[in-house]
Amino acid sequence: MVLVTAKAIALAGHDVPFSRWSPIAFLWDDAAIVLAFAAIAEATAEVAMHAEPKMSARSSRSAVTCLYAALALYIALNVPVTRVLSTPLTWAMWRAARGPLSDSILQYATWDTVLPTMIVVALAIGLPLAFKGGGRPHHGRPEGLRYSFLTAVLIGFVVLGPYAARRVDTRGLERNAWTAIATTAMPRALARAPDDRWTATGFEQTAGTELVQFRGAGAGRHLVMVSLESTAAQYLGLYGATRDVMPNLTALANHAIVFDHAYAAYPESIKGLFSILCSAYPALNRPAESYADAPCASIADVLGRRGYRTALFHSGRFGYLGMESIVRRRGYDVLEDAGDIGGQHESSFGVDEPSTVARILKWIDTLSASDRFFITYLPIAGHHPYETPEPGPIPERSDIDRYGNALHYSDAALGALIHGLRARGLEEHTLWVIFGDHGEAFGQHDGNYGHTFQIFDENVHVPFIVAAPGLITRQIRSVQVVSLIDTSPTLLDAIGEPAPDVYQGRSMLEGPPRMAFFFADYSLGLLGLRDGRFKMIYELDSGRARLYDVERDPREMTDLSTQHIERAAWYARDLRHWSAAQDLRLAAAR
Numbered sequence: 001m002v003l004v005t006a007k008a009i010a011l012a013g014h015d016v017p018f019s020r021w022s023p024i025a026f027l028w029d030d031a032a033i034v035l036a037f038a039a040i041a042e043a044t045a046e047v048a049m050h051a052e053p054k055m056s057a058r059s060s061r062s063a064v065t066c067l068y069a070a071l072a073l074y075i076a077l078n079v080p081v082t083r084v085l086s087t088p089l090t091w092a093m094w095r096a097a098r099g100p101l102s103d104s105i106l107q108y109a110t111w112d113t114v115l116p117t118m119i120v121v122a123l124a125i126g127l128p129l130a131f132k133g134g135g136r137p138h139h140g141r142p143e144g145l146r147y148s149f150l151t152a153v154l155i156g157f158v159v160l161g162p163y164a165a166r167r168v169d170t171r172g173l174e175r176n177a178w179t180a181i182a183t184t185a186m187p188r189a190l191a192r193a194p195d196d197r198w199t200a201t202g203f204e205q206t207a208g209t210e211l212v213q214f215r216g217a218g219a220g221r222h223l224v225m226v227s228l229e230s231t232a233a234q235y236l237g238l239y240g241a242t243r244d245v246m247p248n249l250t251a252l253a254n255h256a257i258v259f260d261h262a263y264a265a266y267p268e269s270i271k272g273l274f275s276i277l278c279s280a281y282p283a284l285n286r287p288a289e290s291y292a293d294a295p296c297a298s299i300a301d302v303l304g305r306r307g308y309r310t311a312l313f314h315s316g317r318f319g320y321l322g323m324e325s326i327v328r329r330r331g332y333d334v335l336e337d338a339g340d341i342g343g344q345h346e347s348s349f350g351v352d353e354p355s356t357v358a359r360i361l362k363w364i365d366t367l368s369a370s371d372r373f374f375i376t377y378l379p380i381a382g383h384h385p386y387e388t389p390e391p392g393p394i395p396e397r398s399d400i401d402r403y404g405n406a407l408h409y410s411d412a413a414l415g416a417l418i419h420g421l422r423a424r425g426l427e428e429h430t431l432w433v434i435f436g437d438h439g440e441a442f443g444q445h446d447g448n449y450g451h452t453f454q455i456f457d458e459n460v461h462v463p464f465i466v467a468a469p470g471l472i473t474r475q476i477r478s479v480q481v482v483s484l485i486d487t488s489p490t491l492l493d494a495i496g497e498p499a500p501d502v503y504q505g506r507s508m509l510e511g512p513p514r515m516a517f518f519f520a521d522y523s524l525g526l527l528g529l530r531d532g533r534f535k536m537i538y539e540l541d542s543g544r545a546r547l548y549d550v551e552r553d554p555r556e557m558t559d560l561s562t563q564h565i566e567r568a569a570w571y572a573r574d575l576r577h578w579s580a581a582q583d584l585r586l587a588a589a590r
Helices: 002-011 022-049 053-085 091-096 099-107 111-130 142-167 177-185 247-253 269-278 299-305 320-327 353-365 399-423 484-494 565-588
Strands: 222-228 256-263 309-314 334-336 373-378 430-436 464-467 476-483 516-520 526-531 534-539 545-549
Touching (some): 053 177, 222 484, 269 373, 299 309, 299 484, 309 320, 476 484
Parallel strands (some): 222 430
Antiparallel strands (some): 516 526, 526 534, 534 545
């Protein structure tokens, strides 16, 4: 009763499909937990019966009560999490729930989230008291028959559950708190052995924008790479949004190459940064710490060997989620985070952007006139809880308004950096590469909030511009599909330097159209790709596929997988090959 009540509260307000299979599909995980608990309780009671009666009976009851309390309390704590994020806490979520996210976590400590937990806790306490004195059921008595019948029903749910889940799109909501943590702590099996067939599309593509004239055109320029935190393309005026929250980015893009279809490889900052610096895909279910020894010819290391002074400035903290493993020993002469920079305003996540920009400009001033530099700037403005030290231009009625103000604040810092270089006479001697590290969702799809759990366009479609004032004299829109793993080879190509052979990406300035791959593993194992006008999302655990024509259906509402069966099957096979290849590539490096 506790589990069913918790599931009902967690699912309330979500778009839950109804069919005759729905009760089994959504409750079979709960049935498995009940059977497991009953088996432990029975075994404990049997042990007690053959031991010294009084003490052993009391001890067995205490042990079962403690187990029940632990099971019920954890279930209760996960009810508000599931209501907000459409998933119970997973192994990856527990790893991420550290100090830097305390401000985000505290924002959800409201009656809307506390009350459901209190209801389940009250039920968990009240039900044993209401049924106290019933004793253990005995076969041959009415309660024994009811006990046997209930057991048979639960076993039936568990047996039929996997079949029912294939017929009902549960989106992972069938999992309770315990099955979610257990299944995500185990490696997800990859369906097939890898090969290299995933590297090219199997379908005809439309030619992309011709950009070869810019290959090598930026030779001798300083390089500035800006990774905008949690910045999705669809919220920017540059990409058609009604309000322009980043006017400085828009102004810079008036003389830049703007890529309309750029995709993050992973909707989270840390492993996403690995894909950018190393031009390599991360792999499913591997923590950031495991990337310290991954094959990587970091863009900073490559440029450092070519005479550039290199520095990375991060408004957040390197200690978060294993970021140290991504940035240390990657060729940067200078690495500074919030602890080094200080700042006028601090949050649990980092320091204010003006302080970071001031630190960047101060470092530039220490260089000689003959020094070429490569700067990587990682702001944090844009990250939940979307706090800014000063009010923004948008009245804050909702999270998306606060997010818009956070992006505006981030843009102001970008503007200060642009003006700082201009004041130093460096404007026309600098090449900029600016992009969003991943997107941010606000319920465009049921239960899709934040960035880490899904791979819809609001999660992975990001802005990407290459600007070279004085060299690119107008805005050029490129419609080719590109990935953030193409960032480093593109930057090297723009200054006329060859890319290392180990790179998995390739320059956006040359070559035929390509596919972009991406995945998420914080909750469900989701693999995805963008190929021309088509986009595929594949659920690894269930094998369920969704195919969208994102040119005609940019909101990704109409699944076309049954209309394009051959294409969907090819994409699914390709995604499994790709995922397996990344897993083996990183495993071989360990």
